[in-house]
Amino acid sequence: xxxxxxxxxxxxxxxxxxxxxxxxxxxxxxxxxxxxxxxxxxxxxxxxxxxxxxxxxxxxxxxxxxxxxxxxxxxxxxxxxxxxxxxxxxxxxxxxxxxxxxxxxxxxxxxxxxxxxxxxxxxxxxxxxxxxxxxxxxxxxxxxxxxxxxxxxxxxxxxxxxxxxxxxxxxxxxxxxxxxxxxxxxxxxxxxxxxxxxx
Amino acid sequence: xxxxxxxxxxxxxxxxxxxxxxxxxxxxxxxxxxxxxxxxxxxxxxxxxxxxxxxxxxxxxxxxxxxxxxxxxxxxxxxxxxxxxxxxxxxxxxxxxxxxxxxxxxxxxxxxxxxxxxxxxxxxxxxxxxxxxxxxxxxxxxxxxxxxxxxxxxxxxxxxxxxxxxxxxxxxxxxxxxxxxxxxxxxxxxxxxxxxxxxxxxxxxxxxxxxxxxxxxxxxxxxxxxxxxxxxxxxxxxxxxxxxxxxxxxxxxxxxxxxxxxxxxxxxxxxxxxxxxxxxxxxxxxxxxxxxxxxxxxxxxxxxxxxxxxxxxxxxxxxxxxxxxxxxxxxxxxxxxxxxxxxxxxxxxxxxxxxxxxxxxxxxxxxxxxxx
Amino acid sequence: xxxxxxxxxxxxxxxxxxxxxxxxxxxxxxxxxxxxxxxxxxxxxxxxxxxxxxxxxxxxxxxxxxxxxxxxxxxxxxxxxxxxxxxxxxxxxxxxxxxxxxxxxxxxxxxxxxxxxxxxxxxxxxxxxxxxxxxxxxxxxxxxxxxxxxxxxxxxxxxxxxxxxxxxxxxxxxxxxxxxxxxxxxxxxxxxxxxxxxxxxxxxxxxxxxxxxxxxxxxxxxxxxxxxxxxxxxxxxxxxxxxxxxxxxxxxxxxxxxxxxxxxxxxxxxxxxxxxxxx
Numbered sequence: 001x002x003x004x005x006x007x008x009x010x011x012x013x014x015x016x017x018x019x020x021x022x023x024x025x026x027x028x029x030x031x032x033x034x035x036x037x038x039x040x041x042x043x044x045x046x047x048x049x050x051x052x053x054x055x056x057x058x059x060x061x062x063x064x065x066x067x068x069x070x071x072x073x074x075x076x077x078x079x080x081x082x083x084x085x086x087x088x089x090x091x092x093x094x095x096x097x098x099x100x101x102x103x104x105x106x107x108x109x110x111x112x113x114x115x116x117x118x119x120x121x122x123x124x125x126x127x128x129x130x131x132x133x134x135x136x137x138x139x140x141x142x143x144x145x146x147x148x149x150x151x152x153x154x155x156x157x158x159x160x161x162x163x164x165x166x167x168x169x170x171x172x173x174x175x176x177x178x179x180x181x182x183x184x185x186x187x188x189x190x191x192x193x194x195x196x197x198x199x
Numbered sequence: 200x201x202x203x204x205x206x207x208x209x210x211x212x213x214x215x216x217x218x219x220x221x222x223x224x225x226x227x228x229x230x231x232x233x234x235x236x237x238x239x240x241x242x243x244x245x246x247x248x249x250x251x252x253x254x255x256x257x258x259x260x261x262x263x264x265x266x267x268x269x270x271x272x273x274x275x276x277x278x279x280x281x282x283x284x285x286x287x288x289x290x291x292x293x294x295x296x297x298x299x300x301x302x303x304x305x306x307x308x309x310x311x312x313x314x315x316x317x318x319x320x321x322x323x324x325x326x327x328x329x330x331x332x333x334x335x336x337x338x339x340x341x342x343x344x345x346x347x348x349x350x351x352x353x354x355x356x357x358x359x360x361x362x363x364x365x366x367x368x369x370x371x372x373x374x375x376x377x378x379x380x381x382x383x384x385x386x387x388x389x390x391x392x393x394x395x396x397x398x399x400x401x402x403x404x405x406x407x408x409x410x411x412x413x414x415x416x417x418x419x420x421x422x423x424x425x426x427x428x429x430x431x432x433x434x435x436x437x438x439x440x441x442x443x444x445x446x447x448x449x450x451x452x453x454x455x456x457x458x459x460x461x462x463x464x465x466x467x468x469x470x471x472x473x474x475x476x477x478x479x480x481x482x483x484x485x486x487x488x489x490x491x492x493x494x495x496x497x498x499x500x501x502x503x504x505x506x507x508x509x510x511x512x513x514x515x516x517x518x519x520x521x522x523x524x525x526x527x528x529x530x531x532x533x534x535x536x537x538x539x540x541x542x543x544x545x546x547x548x549x550x551x552x553x554x555x556x557x558x559x560x561x562x563x564x565x566x567x568x569x570x571x
Numbered sequence: 572x573x574x575x576x577x578x579x580x581x582x583x584x585x586x587x588x589x590x591x592x593x594x595x596x597x598x599x600x601x602x603x604x605x606x607x608x609x610x611x612x613x614x615x616x617x618x619x620x621x622x623x624x625x626x627x628x629x630x631x632x633x634x635x636x637x638x639x640x641x642x643x644x645x646x647x648x649x650x651x652x653x654x655x656x657x658x659x660x661x662x663x664x665x666x667x668x669x670x671x672x673x674x675x676x677x678x679x680x681x682x683x684x685x686x687x688x689x690x691x692x693x694x695x696x697x698x699x700x701x702x703x704x705x706x707x708x709x710x711x712x713x714x715x716x717x718x719x720x721x722x723x724x725x726x727x728x729x730x731x732x733x734x735x736x737x738x739x740x741x742x743x744x745x746x747x748x749x750x751x752x753x754x755x756x757x758x759x760x761x762x763x764x765x766x767x768x769x770x771x772x773x774x775x776x777x778x779x780x781x782x783x784x785x786x787x788x789x790x791x792x793x794x795x796x797x798x799x800x801x802x803x804x805x806x807x808x809x810x811x812x813x814x815x816x817x818x819x820x821x822x823x824x825x826x827x828x829x830x831x832x833x834x835x836x837x838x839x840x841x842x843x844x845x846x847x848x849x850x
Contacts, residue, residue, distance in 0.1 A: 006580050010632045013592050017630075018689070021599050021773045021788045053596075055589055057391060089593075111717035113395070115597040115606045138602050138749055138791040171751060176600045190600035192749065192788075208651035274616065281611035284584045391590070393607035393782040396710035531708055541780050544617025548697070551619060551649055555642045555679045555839060558825060559760040560741030562806035567735035 003035040009052045016049065016178070020188040024135050024144025026127050033184040040073050041066070043123055045184035046092065050074050050121075054090060059083035063102045064094035093122045099156050100163035106175050114172035117191065121178045124156060125149040127185045133161075137193045146187060146195075148179065161195060223266050235259040244470075244502025245269055249539050250276030251390070251409045253469050253501050269412075270543045277540050285391070290445045290463055294473035294499070295365055297440040301503075304366040305434040306477055311369075317439060319505070366436040367475045370493060377480065377492040398530055403518050407511040408499050410537035418537065419510025422517050422527045432496065432513055435477040439503050441468045472505055474498040476512035480520075494519070581628040582660040587611050591629035591784070595775060598786035603748030604716070605699050605783035613656075613779065620653055620678060621779030623695035627657060627676050630691060630775075636664045638672035643680040643822070643839035650678070667842040679742065681763040683821050683843040686772035688789065694757040699778040699785065701745040701755040721753045724796060732801055744803070747794045748787060756793075762805040762822045767793040811836040816847040 003009075015027035033044035040047065054060060056079040062071040063085070071082055074092070085091060085105035093102045099122055109117035131147015148156055168174035174191030189195060236243060236259035246258040250273045258276060265271030301317025304310045316322065370376055386401030387394075389409075394402050407415060423432070445463040476496040484490045496516030498508035514533055523529045536542060581588070587609075594608040613621040631637065639654040641647035645667040653676065654665050666672050669682040678695040686692055702712045705723035715723065724745055731739045738744075742758040746767060756767060757776055767774060767787055774787040787793060797803035811823045814835050821838055828835035838844035 005585060007633060009585075010588075014630065014632060017592075017595065017599070017773075020596055022688070053589060053593055055586055057586070057590065058593070112713050114601050114604060115594075117597075117600075119596070139599075139788040141790045172601045172604060174600075176596070192600060192602065208646040208648045209655070212648060212651055212655070274612070277612035278614045281583050281587065281613065282578055284586060389609075390611075391609050393609050395607060395713070396708075531710065535709075540612050541617045544619065544621075545697075545780055546618070547616055548618030551678075552642045552647060553679075553758075554824065555760055555822075556742040556758045558839075559758075559762075559806055561825070563739040563741055566737060566804075566807075567739050 001035075002037055003032065003051075005051070008032050008035055009048070012048045012052045016052070016186060016188065019186055020139075020176070020178075020190055022139045023137070023187075023189055023193040024129070024140055024146055025187070026129060026146075027186040029180075029184040029186055042070055042073055042094065043180055043182070043184070045180035045186060046094065046121055046123060047073075047077070048184075049178060049180065049186075050078055050080075050090075050092075053119075054078040054080040056080065058089045059087060060090040060092065061085050061088040062092045062094065063098070064092070070094060088118060089116075091118055091120045093120055095123060096155055096157075099160040103160065103163045103167050103175060106167070108167055108173040108175055111173065114174075117172075117174050117176065119176045119178060121180065122156070124179050124181050126183070127179060127181045127187045132198045134196050134198055135189070135193050139190075139193070145198075146189075149181065161197065164189075164195070230263050232256070232259045232263045235262050240502070241504070242267070242269065242272075244500070244504050245412050245507075246272045246276060248501040248504055248507070249273040249409060249411055250280060251405075251501075252276050252280045270539060273411075273539050274543075280390075287446045288388075289466070290447060292442050292444060292471075294438070294442060294471060297438060297442050297471075297473075298468075299438055299440040300470075301439040302436065303434075303438075304436045306366055306436075307369070310366050310436070318503075365475075367477075367495060370435065370477060375493050377482065377494050379494075394534070396531055398534065400515075400519065403530065403534060404497065404499070404511075404515060406534045406537065407514055410507075410511070411539035411542060412504065412507045414537040414539070414542065415507050415514065416510045418527050418533055419513045422510075422513045426525045426527050432476045432478040432516070434509060434512075435475045435495070437472070437474045437505060437509070439470070439472045439505070441470050443468050470502050472498075472500045472503050472508045474505070474508040474512045476509065476516065478513075478516045578660055580661060581631055582614070582656075583611055583625075583628060587625075588629045591625050594784045595626070595629070595786065598775070598784050599773070599788050601752075602787055602791050603746075603752030603754040603785060605778075605785045607782055608784050610779050610782040615652060615656060617780040618697065619649060620676075620695040622777030622781075622784070623676050623678070623693045623779075624653060624656070624777075625779055626693045626775050626777040626784065627674060628660070630674060630693075631657065631661055631663060633661070633663060635673045636666050636671055638666050638669055638675045638682075638842075639677070640675070640680060640682070640840075640842075641678040643682075643824075644841045646841065668846065669842065679758045679760075680822070680839065681759055681766045683838070683840040684846075685766070686770065688771045690772040692770075692772050692774045694759070694774065694776045696755065696757040696776045696778040696781075696783075698743075699755055699776070699781050699783040701753050716752060719751065721747075724753055725798075728796060728798070728801075732798070738797070738801060738804070745796050747796060749791055749793075753796065754785060754787075754793075760806055760822055761795070761803070762808065764793075764795045764803070764805070769793075813838045813844060816844045818844065818847055 012029060012032050019025045019027045029045045029048055032048050036044050036047060059081045061083060064070055075082055086107055091102050091106050093099050106118040106120060107116055126149025128147040129145055131145055133146040135144040135146055168191045176191055177189040179187045236255050242262055243255050243258045246262060246269055247253050261272040261275040264275060299315060301319060302315045389402050389405045444466050446466050448462045477493045478496055479491050480494050481489045482492050494516055496512035498512030500508045517528045518530050518533060520528060526532045590609055594606045598606045613624050637657055639650045641650040658665055669675055669684040674691050675682060676693040700712050702715055702723055705727055706712050728738050742760050743755055744761045744764060745753050746756050746764060748754045756764060769790055771789055773789055776785045795803040808820055808823060812819050814837050818838055823836040824839045826835050
């Protein structure tokens with residue numbers, strides 16, 4: 001594999017950090033995705049995030065039409081432990097499966113240990129800086145815009161935003177979302193970001 | 200006025216490092232790391248324990264580099280340990296399955312298998328032996344050869360794996376041990392996951408085992424003098440010897456519970472000191488009556504470090520009791536202050552410049568003195 | 572045996588970096604909250620910046636440019652030592668110019684040149700728990716933060732007002748982040764506290780010995796704790812002028828000028844001072 005596990009994954013992490021520190025930022029992972037020359041049935045952007053963040057110390061689950069097989073891919077590559085949706089550090093929602101449901105089941109942490117709130121990695125069609133979502137909060141100077149696009153089977157269920165608001169209603173409890181699109185672009189919505197639809 | 204920049208930090212550091220090397224070499228004799236490994240067993244064992252890294256050659260080299268400072272040697276070992284990829288956890292080692300070199304009990308006059316004194320300072324008289332100044336490698340080799348030829352009577356300690364009942368098993372068979380359900384919970388690795396309070400026992404035992412020998416000894420002493428144990432503990436069994444380390448087959452499916460021993464690989468043996476201390480505790484028996492049962496405190500160190508292992512066993516029992524009656528029963532107080540690298544690091548950080556914080560405080564002091 | 576080949580890029584193994592990186596991401600998602608992390612031992616001593624160092628080593632890549640300061644100075648012995656270690660294990664470029672750095676690691680100061688979007692400030696923290704001086708138990712302070720129970724911190728400030736007529740904190744004056752967590756900003760002077768509010772750069776704070784990482788994202792509300800009738804007051808810099816570059820309104824070192832026998836002032840931020848004198 002031409003991907004350098006030290007230097008290329010460091011770059012992936014820095015892009016992810018920039019995206020999460022400044023929500024609305026869209027990071028490009030296409031260069032690193034191209035180096036990941038493994039033929040696997042998972043979005044390479046998602047795989048890069050798994051390689052950068054998961055290992056034997058973490059737990060995860062997959063929600064998709066082929067959860068068992070995709071879960072095998074991730075656990076063989078990272079040695080991460082599989083767990084139920086309510087106990088996983090990372091939840092992969094792939095192929096446009098029910099995001100709202102995964103969010104409701106995910107761990108939101110406790111008041112004493114809010115950092116245990118899970119990270120959801122969600123596949124979407126196309127991320128862009130235009131779109132129906134208006135973002136505000138820490139990391140954003142005034143406001144930012146984000147669109148998820150529409151495309152081949154990766155449309156988010158319309159209830160996902162309400163499910164997120166409900167899940168994150170009692171800050172610091174909540175979940176943090178990472179979005180990866182078909183062209184390996186990445187965006188993040190940490191629990192601190194206020195999101196509303198442009199009416 | 201000419202500006203004298205405060206520069207030269209790099210040069211100053213380089214000069215300091217050279218000066219340190221000078222101090223290590225100026226008496227004209229270099230120390231052979233192999234000699235340290237061979238003749239300074241106690242220090243090597245202490246450093247391995249506190250570093251939680253079992254490698255006698257590396258410990259000896261660290262001791263050489265540190266000019267004999269346990270604080271510095273442990274620091275070197277721990278920093279090296281930080282760089283090692285951690286791929287496997289061994290199977291739990293039962294310290295009773297040991298190639299015994301020393302085994303004693305204070306609780307019973309005699310125990311199955313007998314009291315084996317083994318190699319210990321306990322029975323020496325602490326009189327400095329100037330004869331050691333004339334020791335030579337050749338003389339040592341001759342003595343060792345002659346020693347090994349001496350006939351040994353009875354059971355050969357150190358040549359067979361001990362399978363006999365231990366003192367603790369005997370006490371258990373009498374029904375005098377406080378009932379305690381077997382805890383099969385997976386131990387947590389404190390070097391990979393920060394502890395949170397309240398801790399679980401595996402975390403406490405690890406921190407104590409890695410603790411600075413002096414710190415653990417001092418707190419164990421305090422516990423013994425009345426700050427912790429309310430009744431007198433007795434060493435049920437102290438044993439020193441070698442145990443085998445097995446690693447489960449890494450190619451078996453990850454996380455398969457209850458790995459059969461037959462599927463494990465032997466990776467080597469280590470020498471350990473294990474101590475089981477019997478601590479009498481009061482137990483209510485109903486109807487206003489109180490009885491006494493025994494709890495076990497457990498202590499462990501790499502190599503032979505008996506004082507620390509015994510002190511650790513006392514602190515284990517103190518912390519198990521949970522009540523924060525005194526400092527040595529307070530897990531935050533004990534566990535957060537026994538680590539050598541943390542304690543020596545923070546204390547020595549007082550040598551760093553603090554003039555900004557001082558300037559800030561000076562400002563407050565001045566303002567507080569100004570009449571309003 | 573002691574060759575570069577023995578050590579991974581940026582000293583520690585990828586598993587350790589991943590753990591720190593995961594903690595950083597959660598810290599950014601919960602501004603001001605102390606995320607626990609396993610904190611490896613580093614080749615420099617605990618208490619000397621191992622938290623900041625672990626952050627820097629987990630962030631850094633070949634293209635980064637690093638500035639390290641201690642007490643505002645690049646040439647401070649400890650800053651030099653840290654820079655040598657990072658450079659020795661990564662080969663990356665270092666700089667004294669805060670404007671040219673991608674990562675600035677600092678002990679006890681925030682640089683005078685405002686940091687920009689895309690830069691990361693890493694602060695070294697000795698005691699991450701702002702409530703430690705009112706409550707020694709970690710178990711208890713975790714629960715105080717959980718309940719947003721900060722009256723103890725305010726009470727301590729109130730007692731100072733009663734005793735001294737004013738708040739008498741020095742450096743490390745506690746702040747409230749994002750209207751939720753009271754945070755120890757690290758022993759930066761009060762003068763630097765306002766720089767945390769609405770910063771354009773990401774600020775990460777690391778306590779290696781105490782094993783905590785926390786963060787202030789850019790454009791986040793950070794307010795120093797005070798009372799309406801006793802508003803927060805930074806150290807006085809009015810009337811002070813740097814004897815080398817003439818700067819005013821920046822944090823100064825106070826020294827005794829041997830010639831005049833009077834107090835003299837110079838910019839604490841040495842590279843800010845040199846940059847001013849260069850223009």
